[in-house]
Amino acid sequence: MIKTPYLLFLGDAPDQLAAKVAIGIKDWRPENAVAQLRMDGCGADLGIVEMTLSEAKAAGAKTLVIGVANRGGIISDAWKVVLKEALGMGYDLASGLHNLLRDEADLAEIAAANFCTLHDVRVPSVEYPIANGKKRTGKRCLTVGTDCSVGKMYTAMAMDTEMNKRGMKSTFRATGQTGILITGGGVPLDAVIADFMAGSVEYLTPSNDEDHWDHIEGQGSLFHVSYSGVTLALVHGGQPDALILGHEPTRAHMRGLPEYQQPSLETLRDTALALARVGNPACQVVGISVNTQHMSHDAAVAYLTKVEDRMGLPTVDPIRIGAGRLVDALAAI
C-alpha cells in the first residue's frame, strides 16, 4: 500500500487532460490530496491549495504522487530535480509511468539512502496465484463495458462512495494504474502474466462479510479484441454477484479499432451474464451506467430514459445524475 496523504505533482503538464491521475485523486479521495505542486509553465490546475515540498511535508504529506500521464511516460531531468529533493526530505514516490522510477539509478540511490519507497504501480509487486475458482463470501460488483474507457472506474468509484455515504460496507478494488494511485493499492491487471490474471483478481477480492460489497474496477471489454482476455479474467476471477453495463453512446467505432463497432447493450448483457454465471450462477445484471459527458443535459436525460425503458434496468450517468439508483439495485440483491 502507498502511504497517504499525498502531495500531487503536476510537473509541467501541458494541459488539464494530462493530469488525469491527479484529477482522479482529487475527485475521489480529496482527503488524500494535501496540496498540488506545479512547475513553471504547468498548464494543469486542480483548483486545490498549492504547496512547496516542505509546506506539504509539514501538513502531513507522506508520498509525492506523479499525477501526470505525459506522452511517452518519461521522467525528465527537470522533474528529477523535484523528485530528488522530495526523496531527500523523506517523501516516498509513486508513479504509474512506463518509465519506472526504480530504473532511474539516481532516484533509486537517493531513495535507498533515505529509506524511501519507490512505488511503480504499473508493474505487479506480488506473485499472484493461479485462480482456484472457490466460492468466496461477501458480494462483488463489476462493470462491463460495450467498449474500453467508457467510465467503468468512475462508475465503481461512484457506487463505492454512495455506499460509504449510506453506511454500507464497501470497498473499491483498483485494477488499473489510476485506480491504484487514487486508493493506494490494487492489481495492475494489464501487466499481469496471462496465467495469473484471474488469480490476481481473486487475490484482490478475498472473502469478506456477507453484507460487504467489492466494487471491482473493470478493464477493456469482452468485445474489444485487443483486451477482451483481460476482461474475461475479471469476469471469472471476480466472481461477480452483480454486473453493471457501461456505455458511451457517442463513439463512432470501438476505441482504437476503426473497423469494429460497439455491441448493443442487449448483446453485452447476454454475453457477459452467460460468461459470469460460469463463475457465479447467481450473477445478475442490475443496472446500466452511461457516460454522457459528450451530450447536452437534455439529450443525456432523454437518452437515459430511452435506454431504461428499452432495457428495463435502472440507467444513470453516475457523474451527471449520481449512482444512487445503482446502489439501490445492489442493495436489493
Add this chain to the structure above:
Amino acid sequence: MIKTPYLLFLGDAPDQLAAKVAIGIKDWRPENAVAQLRMDGCGADLGIVEMTLSEAKAAGAKTLVIGVANRGGIISDAWKVVLKEALGMGYDLASGLHNLLRDEADLAEIAAANFCTLHDVRVPSVEYPIANGKKRTGKRCLTVGTDCSVGKMYTAMAMDTEMNKRGMKSTFRATGQTGILITGGGVPLDAVIADFMAGSVEYLTPSNDEDHWDHIEGQGSLFHVSYSGVTLALVHGGQPDALILGHEPTRAHMRGLPEYQQPSLETLRDTALALARVGNPACQVVGISVNTQHMSHDAAVAYLTKVEDRMGLPTVDPIRIGAGRLVDALAAI
C-alpha cells in the same frame, strides 16, 4: 527458431508420462528426432535409436532438447554433466522447464564461450504488439475446448499433418511449451503479459496465402475460470475462420476445479462462435474433436456417432480415427 534436428534428452525420467515433450516431438516431427539420449535409471523410452552426444552430432543433431517435464522443473546436477558436455560440443539447448537454462550461471557461461544458444521456451523472447484487430489474409482454425487438456494441440497437429499429406498449404502455430519445442517456434501464451496476449496471437498468425491454413494451438477453455482470459485472447487475436470443438467425455469435473462442470458441446458452440464472430463475422464451427483415450474402441465409436447425430457436425477422435473428416470440412469453407 530452434535449430533442428534434435537429440532428445530424457535424463532420468521416472516414467513414460514424464517424457511428454519428447513423445510429442517423436509423434509429430519424427524427422526432427535424430535419436534419444537416456541416463542410467531412465524409465522412459521413445522406441527410437539411442545415441551418445558425439554420435548424434555426427548424425546432424543441432539442438539437445530437454524432453522431460520433471516435478518441480529443476535442472539437476546430474543433468548438468550432460548439458555442459553438449554445450562443449556446440549443441544449442532447448527447454520448457520453469527452472530457466539462462538462470544457471555455469550453463550460461559455457554456452557463451561456445557461441551456443539457450532456448527457454517457457518465457517470451519477443516484445509483442497490442492487437490491432485488422483483417488478415489466409485462413485460420482454432480448437476450443469444454475444458483444459482435452487434446487441442493434438487435434491441431493432426489437421496440419493431414493437410500436408494432401499437399494443402498449412502451418501448425504453437502457443505452448510443448508445441514450441515440437515445431521449433511459437508464442508461450500463458507467459505473455495480459495487455499483449491477443497481439502475440496476431503476430503468430500473420497474413498468408488465401488458401493457406494456420492451425492455432488452443489453450485453456472459455469455461475454465483460471485460464479463460487466455482462451479469449486466442479467439480474438486468432481471428479464426473455423472453430473445432474439443471434448474429453470421461471427466468428473473441470480440470483442477472440483466445483465446476464442463459445459455441453451446444453451450460451448454457441458461446465460442458468438465471441469469435466479434473478430471474424464469417467464422463457422465446422467439426468436433473428441479425446476418447480413456474409452474402449466400441464405446468410443458409439460415442462419436451419438455426438455427430446430435450436433450435426463431423465428429472424430483425430488420434484414434484420424483428422480426415475435419480437414474435409475445412477444405469446404
